[in-house]
Amino acid sequence: MTKPIIVLVTPQLGQNIGKAARGMLNFGLTELRLIAPRDGWPNPEAGPAASGADIVLEKAQVFETTKDALADCNLVYASTVRRREQVMPVVGPDEMADEIHALPQGRAAILFGPERSGLEAEDVSLADKIVTVPINPEFGSLNLAQAVILLSYEWSRRADAGLEKPTAKDLEPPATKIELDSLVDHLNRALDEKGYFFPPERTEATQQTLRSILTKPGWSERELKALHGVIRALSKG
Amino acid sequence: MTKPIIVLVTPQLGQNIGKAARGMLNFGLTELRLIAPRDGWPNPEAGPAASGADIVLEKAQVFETTKDALADCNLVYASTVRRREQVMPVVGPDEMADEIHALPQGRAAILFGPERSGLEAEDVSLADKIVTVPINPEFGSLNLAQAVILLSYEWSRRADAGLEKPTAKDLEPPATKIELDSLVDHLNRALDEKGYFFPPERTEATQQTLRSILTKPGWSERELKALHGVIRALSKG
Structure with a gap:
């Protein structure tokens, strides 16, 4: 069972890092990587927001560049809306979860951009696929922690079902x-x-x-x- | 397509009501009912937390009792962990979503308890079924807004209506x-x-x-x- 690494690219608020950690651990994910967090690391605001998911924060690794953070990964998703300029497969959360579970070996990761601006094209281009949560076209307002929790949840739904693809x-x-x-x-x-x-x-x-x-x-x-x-x-x- | 009503039983913080509204609208749900909110209604803290989901807050209805709020509903789920003392079917979010979509006519609702304590047995007993999000048995820490967003998301996964889906x-x-x-x-x-x-x-x-x-x-x-x-x-x- 492949557990994806959650990678936060230049997150701004420690509080949001804590919330992301909490969301992850609820669904059994424990590996967090941070790229150049704005306010440095460790950040005293992360702990209280993690509501007890301290283990995720303690084990979090910090990298200078997205490329460094992904060096040992085999299958990488960029969590973002689809982009005109990017020719890259776009999948939904359920397909992403299926594909991660089907990965025969190696590491999977999901990239999330900073709170305000989201992922930049350069970071997206380091991924294999874009994963987009289908939302209300007239009101799309998912924050960082919510995106992390939804994708962690989707991953765990498949983990529960024990879906294994023998051909993989x-x-x-x-x-x-x-x-x-x-x-x-x-x-x-x-x-x-x-x-x-x-x-x-x-x-x-x-x-x-x-x-x-x-x-x-x-x-x-x-x-x-x-x-x-x-x-x-x-x-x- | 049956859209469930989201019912918050004695919510404490206006902020959480706003976050719940935001979570709902992301996934196309618009009908919110509040049972005896602790700080009254309207609550000035709800708006900013809703990040633009004002329409949900403006249309929110307030009731004195859970029974009143559910009077016109046909199929009601209580969002809570399963309980020893309660003899009631327990379903996962996906089954709940299937059942709501299969409802030929009438109204469906999902009940959520107050932040700290969750739903009381008396409120749970007004529901037809319990819906439980499967979480990490060693770290279960879903807050109110997260529970609302996950169940709204599950509902929307089944609803093809107008949500943007990445397509080939x-x-x-x-x-x-x-x-x-x-x-x-x-x-x-x-x-x-x-x-x-x-x-x-x-x-x-x-x-x-x-x-x-x-x-x-x-x-x-x-x-x-x-x-x-x-x-x-x-x-x-």
């Missing part, structure tokens, strides 16, 4: 994010040497497109190895 | 096989020029590996175009 274990597990990053970096360097990124101000957008193309398939380690070979071969002068 | 059609359709073949051919030619396929008797197996790597993602036309560009760029002498 026949598949090769997807490579971790850090392995995937290294492929993306390799390709970017190789392209850069050939003067591919032009004009310079388009570089970031182009690199994001390439990243989203390469993170879509969920390639295995073996497949990544083959692709490194391809890039090396093509780059030869 | 938002995604770009995968490219056709012939377009994919042309990418595979392009890569094979480029690699061949660099002497990648060696020894010759391994060529077919290697090309098959590459084909299976490239056909896995289901890339769109737009993505294929980008990849053709990448191969062209890398192949430059």
Whole structure:
């Protein structure tokens, strides 16, 4: 049974971190990661809001970048509304829960953005899929803790049912994010040497497109190895 | 489609009434009833906590007793943990949602108790069934607003009505096989020029590996175009 890691990107209020921890533990999730929390960490306001979910806060890990926090993860969801500019699969909470439970091995994570602004495109592009809670189109007002609790709840519904997909274990597990990053970096360097990124101000957008193309398939380690070979071969002068 | 009425029995804080209203409206529920709210009604603390769900608060009805509030209801659930002393069916949120949606006509309601103590036995006995959110047996700490939001969410999962659901059609359709073949051919030619396929008797197996790597993602036309560009760029002498 794969338990997703809850990753809060630059959360603002300690209170909301505490509420998220409480929401998680209600549904059996314990692993919390924080990316550059605005008011530092530990935060004295988190504890009281956690209403006893102290274990989650004590074990929380802090990272400087989203990329670092996801380095050991295999399957990552970005909790956000759908985006025009992002070509990425969008799933509902139930599909997300099914997929996490079906993950044969490795780690899953769910990314949540800061309270006011939500996830930025750059963070979303680090995920494999977008997960969107279907809400009232005329009144969508889910706060951070509520989003965490709803997705934790959906995960636990499937955990209860003990849904196991026997066929999943026949598949090769997807490579971790850090392995995937290294492929993306390799390709970017190789392209850069050939003067591919032009004009310079388009570089970031182009690199994001390439990243989203390469993170879509969920390639295995073996497949990544083959692709490194391809890039090396093509780059030869 | 039967929309359940949310009934809060002697809620203590106006803030929690506002949060409950916000949770409801997120999932399309609008009818709120209050039984003898501790601090009277209207309560100035409810509005800010509702974050814009004012319509729910404005239309909220106040009753003196639970019995009065349920007078016009046909199917009533008491949101509480299961109780030894109560001989009453206990369902999960999903069963509750199914049953409410299956109600041919008439009104359904969900009862929630006051923040600190929860529903009293007397109020529970006015319901037809108990609904219990399955939570971590070692850490059960759902507050009033969270319980309201989870049950509202479960109701809305069953209601297709107007809630935005992520659909496959938002995604770009995968490219056709012939377009994919042309990418595979392009890569094979480029690699061949660099002497990648060696020894010759391994060529077919290697090309098959590459084909299976490239056909896995289901890339769109737009993505294929980008990849053709990448191969062209890398192949430059």
